[in-house]
Amino acid sequence: MKHFFKKLKYTPFEIADALVLDFINFYELVSFYTFKILGKYKFLKRNIILKNIHQNKRIFLLGNAPSLNSFDLKKLNNEIVVMVNRSFMHDDYGKIKPKYHIIVDSKLATGEWPISYIDIILSKNPDVNLLLNSKWFYMDKFKKYQKCKNIFWIKSKSISLLFDNFNNDLASIFSSGAVVEQGLSLAAYLGSKKIYIMGVELNGIIYLMNNKESHFNGKDPDYEMSNSWDWARAMNCNSRGIRLFYRINELCNKNKIELINLSNTGLLDFIPKENFETILNSNK
Numbered sequence: 001m002k003h004f005f006k007k008l009k010y011t012p013f014e015i016a017d018a019l020v021l022d023f024i025n026f027y028e029l030v031s032f033y034t035f036k037i038l039g040k041y042k043f044l045k046r047n048i049i050l051k052n053i054h055q056n057k058r059i060f061l062l063g064n065a066p067s068l069n070s071f072d073l074k075k076l077n078n079e080i081v082v083m084v085n086r087s088f089m090h091d092d093y094g095k096i097k098p099k100y101h102i103i104v105d106s107k108l109a110t111g112e113w114p115i116s117y118i119d120i121i122l123s124k125n126p127d128v129n130l131l132l133n134s135k136w137f138y139m140d141k142f143k144k145y146q147k148c149k150n151i152f153w154i155k156s157k158s159i160s161l162l163f164d165n166f167n168n169d170l171a172s173i174f175s176s177g178a179v180v181e182q183g184l185s186l187a188a189y190l191g192s193k194k195i196y197i198m199g200v201e202l203n204g205i206i207y208l209m210n211n212k213e214s215h216f217n218g219k220d221p222d223y224e225m226s227n228s229w230d231w232a233r234a235m236n237c238n239s240r241g242i243r244l245f246y247r248i249n250e251l252c253n254k255n256k257i258e259l260i261n262l263s264n265t266g267l268l269d270f271i272p273k274e275n276f277e278t279i280l281n282s283n284k
Contacts, residue, residue, distance in 0.1 A: 017240060018161035025175075028157040032173045043137060047152055047170040050129070054080055055191035060198060061183045062087060062098070066207070067263040068199030068216040071276055082186060084179045086113075088121045089217055097125050100186060104133040104154070104179055112222070115141055122150075131186065156182055159247055166251040177244040184248060184259070194258045196279060201266025202245060205231070205238045246270055 035041060059080045062068060064087055073092045081098035083090075085105060090096075101121055107113040121130060127150065134155040136142040145151050152170075159165065159175040167175045168185040176185040180200055187195045204214040209231055214220045226234070249271055252259055261271040262279065 014161075014243070021158050021240075022160055022162060025157045025160065029173065032155065032157075040138075041134065041155065043146075043153055044134065044155060044171050047154065050152065050170060050186075051189060052191035056193055057191065058194045058196060059187040059190065059192040060196045061180065061187055061200075062198050063180050063200035064215045064217075065199045065201040065204065065263070065266060066213050066216055067201055067265050070264075071198060071262070075280055080190075080192075082183045084183055086117070086215075088117070088124055094124045098128060100129045100131065100183075100190075101125070102131045102154075102179055102183055102186065104131070104156075104182060106133075106135075107222070109133070109136050109139060109142075118145065131182075154182070154186075156185070159244055159251070161243055161247050164251065164254070166255055177248060178241055181245060181248055184252070188252070188255075188257055193256060194260065195252075196260050196262055196274075197268065197271065198262045198276070200261070200268055201263065202238070202242050203267050205234045242267060 032041065057080055059082060060076055061082045062073075062084070064085060068090070073090070074095045076096050080100075081096055082100040082102065083093070083096070083098040084102045087093060087098075088101070103117065103121070105113065108115060108117060118130070118132075121128060130148075130151045131154050132142070132145070132151060134153040137146065137153050154170055155173045156176045157173055159177060159181075165175050168188040170186065170189045174185055174189075176182045180197075184195060184197075199216065204220065207214040208219060208223050208226075212219075214223075223230070223234070245268070249259055259271050260279075261268045261273045262276045264273065
């Protein structure tokens, strides 16, 4: 048994965590296909228009970590860029005008984040392709966005930590992780084989626990009232997130999709690093 755990690179506790994830994935699949039969997910079919539209083009995926401030992002204005969540608050957002923006955090549905975020994104970047959580499609406050031509709705489940289930089909339920990982899934679905990652450090919780800035624009205000129990949960999620990112990188390599890290700080040490300026001056 110990040899089995060692082969999988996980401790027994991590194996248990991985198994729970797969049980949840099974539930998500059963639920998805049940509602699909009932016609609840017809709107996902429209996502097929995104498939391979940037075949073999490089794509820049931006997280929101402090290291984002070490780049002159205005230089990306002619590149294919994916940005996420509250990145529209970046001073250069209106100059970058990312072609894609993903916001799937449940806080937008619960009201912790105002729904006006969507309108701000669309006003700053009218031509953006905005991807939202399919769970919100039938919610009253999101209905006005149902027929927006540049808004797409996506449905994901967790990628397995134990099995090879690389699935980036955005026209169905796909396997991924948090919002940045969903950005990777999007880039792969768009047809990119070379994805440059910027501003992803996987250590935001560590920064916050040490009273440091976790994002390019300071500390995440969502954690201001956190207590020890909240931090314990956050650390557990952070640990799982690193394992999921590691797993996604493995599966990308198997599928000939190259991930390159352009940030010099953080915990993304399992992805090869290159220099931002050098990349921009190289052939696409």
